[in-house]
Amino acid sequence: xxxxxxxxxxxxxxEIKTGQINSEVVLxxxxxxxxxxxxxxxxxxEMELSVGDTAYAIIKAPFVMVAKDKPTNISTRNxxxxxxxxxxxxxxxxxxxxxxxxxxxxxxITEDAVEDLxxxxxxxxxxxxxxxxxxLAK
Numbered sequence: 302x303x304x305x306x307x308x309x310x311x312x313x314x315x316e317i318k319t320g321q322i323n324s325e326v327v328l329x330x331x332x333x334x335x336x337x338x339x340x341x342x343x344x345x346x347e348m349e350l351s352v353g354d355t356a357y358a359i360i361k362a363p364f365v366m367v368a369k370d371k372p373t374n375i376s377t378r379n380x381x382x383x384x385x386x387x388x389x390x391x392x393x394x395x396x397x398x399x400x401x402x403x404x405x406x407x408x409x410i411t412e413d414a415v416e417d418l419x420x421x422x423x424x425x426x427x428x429x430x431x432x433x434x435x436x437l438a439k
Contacts, residue, residue, distance in 0.1 A: 332402025338435035365408035
């Protein structure tokens with residue numbers, strides 16, 4: 302599988318919560334970290350998703366928000382503690398590599414945000430990803 306998305310996180314489906322139209326699929330990606338994706342029930346059926354299946358969370362790097370402090374009272378379903386392993390500065394945007402367990406998450410944020418929030422290698426930061434921004438692949 303090849304995609305243009307910077308993040309392809311491999312995991313095991315640990316839970317599927319089915320609603321009227323959509324389902325929340327919980328993907329365990331190791332080290333106690335879970336990613337929640339909201340997809341249509343039709344997609345769950347067409348992909349024949351089941352608990353225990355291997356799947357991939359596909360996330361475009363600009364969909365990953367980064368916070369210095371753990372946010373509270375926020376609607377984002379995925380708040381993941383990570384460690385900054387690399388900062389690539391650009392003219393408009395910068396790229397952060399974020400270690401989470403044995404996998405790496407890439408975030409693309411504005412250069413202004415990097416300067417304002419002083420992101421540095423070794424910092425503990427929080428990756429925030431809306432559940433409906435995550436595409437699942439099998």
